[in-house]
Amino acid sequence: MGLLRFKPIPSGRMGTLWTLSTIKNAALVEFGCMGHMLYSGVTLKHGGVNDLCRLYSTHIDETDIALGGTERLEHTVANIIKNDSPKVIFFLPSAVPEVIGTDLRALCDELQQEHPEVMMIPFGHGGFNVNQHDGVKNALLTLVKNIPAEVGKTPEPTFNIIGSCADLFRFQADAAETIRAVEGAFGIKPLCVLTSGTCIEDIERMGGAHVNLVIRREGEAAAKYLQRKYGTPYILHRPYGIDGTAEWLEEIERVLGSAFDRAFVEKERGIARSMLEPVMPRFRHMSRSHMEEVTLHLGAHADIVEGILSFGCREMGFNKGVCWCDSPDMGTDELPYYSEEKWIPAVEGLKDGLFMSSGEILEWAGRSLSMQISYPDRSWHLHPFEPPFMGFRGAVNLVNLWINCNIERW
Template sequence: MGIHRFKPTMSGRMGTLWTLASIRDAALIEYGCMGHMQYGRMFLNQAGISKRCKLYSTHIDETDISLGDTNRLNRAIAQIVERDKPKIIFLLPSSVPTVIGTDLMAICEELQPQYPNVRLLPFGYGGFDICGHGGVQEALLLLSKTLPKDIQKTQEPTFNIIGSCADLFRFHADAQEMIRIMKGAFGMKKLCVMTSDTCVKEIEDMGGAHINLVIRREGEPAAKQLKKRFKTPYLLARPYGMEETLGWIDKIAQMCGLTPDNSFIKLEKEKIMSQISPAILIFEHIIREHPDEARLSLGGHADVVKGILSYAEKELSLMRGVCWCDCPSMTSEEIPYFSEDEWIQAIKAHKNGLLMASGEALKWAKGNIDLQISNPDIKWRLNLYESPFMGFRGAVNLVSLWLNGILEQIDD
């Protein structure tokens, strides 16, 4: 691991941990060095994930490493089964067991007959060579392969959300807005929010849904797996702004053969336009008189950056500033990956306009903390009912943030 001025980028191990840690009725054992889980638990508490999956770390010492002794892990599993009685135990390696080649899959196969009522499920990606988003993708895929049971479709149309995980900023609010829209537009109920608000049984019942709503590219392999097994169609999209949200609803209607509730959609459109119309007039004035202040720079998850930028440019005519993503495997000509040094230089070079990035970057740049769209965070997020960024209500929230942010810069 190199030297970082700020928090290092999320590793595959952390991506897996943050994906699994929100699942209720489960336990997770990290087989690794002392202290790893403590830092992970602190982030999860800060992000609003607490008292979900039972989190444990075994610790390993020189004897375990030199002799390949895994009895410590065996004892931990036995104690957790007896005390917590989880439905499933996830096993996650840290960097040292990964480097020395500890085979968690073989260990689970050997121990599984001793625990007929508890499933042992090993995960990989414990090393530093896998980025955090790779860990999220592997965790979502493995869950979708192993946990869902053979089940009939629900009588009334239902849906799953795939990819709502603790590493995304404001994940609770965005998922709740999608649930609200699906109920209002189609009368559809959710089966599973994978994984920020779910339990083992809800994942087991995912095959009963009529559509899977995938909100990040890392969730697409899981959706493909569920489509192959249960014939469930999926839609990969993060709807930002009114037009994108209306298009998202239309696609769902076509895929499910449903007719949206026009009264709900009409009311939502009227409410949005009544709220943002005055701001649009001010934006038009600012773009003419203060064009540099109407420039929007973004840094974070590639799907988040792309979606918010599209809304700002297409519906509000704000101008694009410097944009980057936080994962090298997601780099593209439109949204390149920036290392720590690169995004520091990019922020230094663009003094004017709005900056939406991680809380850590905004604090360092002395920017507007209210414009945070990604992690690392600098605050505790205990309020599960904050305003979303996606959907109808997210459209109004973003306009409010942008308008106030621009006016504050002009006043300064």
């Protein structure tokens, strides 16, 4: 790893941790250095994750490393089962055991025989050869391969959301708006929101859903597995904007084979457009005479950038500016991946327009922190009730941010 001025891409271990940390009635044990989990716990609390999955670290010392001792892990598991009675224990390696070749899966198999009443699930990616997004992808896939029970479809249509994880900014607010839109349009309930706001019992019921709504591309592998095993169709779409959300609901309608409530959708569209009406003349004027001021510059997760950009350009008449994604595996010709070496000069050259990115980048660039759409930052986000970015209400929130940023710059 070379010298960096800002953060590197988080490791697969962190992606796994962020994915598992919001699951209730489970415990997560890291077999590694104690400091890792302490710092990770603080980071999670900054993002509003509290007392959901119980987090533990075994702590290892020089003797464990030199002699390959695993007694601490065995004692930790026994104490967790005695004191917390979790339904599932997740095992997460850290860099040191990964480097010395500790076989965590074999250890899990031994512990499973000693404690058959608790499901043991090992996860990989303790090293630095896998990045955050692969960690999220593999964690979601591992969960659906191991926990869902053999159940029939629910009598009435239901849905799962796949990909609402703690590494995404305002993940809880976006999941809540997604649920509100689907419940309002179809009158159906979610079985599981994987993984924010869920528990082991919810994951066990996932096979009973009639459709899986995948809101980030890392969740597609999990959705494909559920489709093969339970015959559940899925939709990979992150809905942004007024028209964009309505089109997403139409896509769900086609998959479910049942019509949504047109009155609800038209009411939501009408409310959103009525709220935006006072500022639209200003934006139309900008689009005609000062296009540089309604140019969108975005840097974040690829699905978030593509969704916000689609709403801004297609529905608001904005212009596409400097846009990049934060994963080398998701970069394309139209939306490239920018390393720190590339985004620093790109951001330094931005004099006009609307710039949305991580809190860290916005602070460094001297831009408004209200335009944050991704981590990291130094702020606390203690509750899940902030305005979303997705859905009908997310469209209003985005325009509200854009108009106030425009006023500040003028």
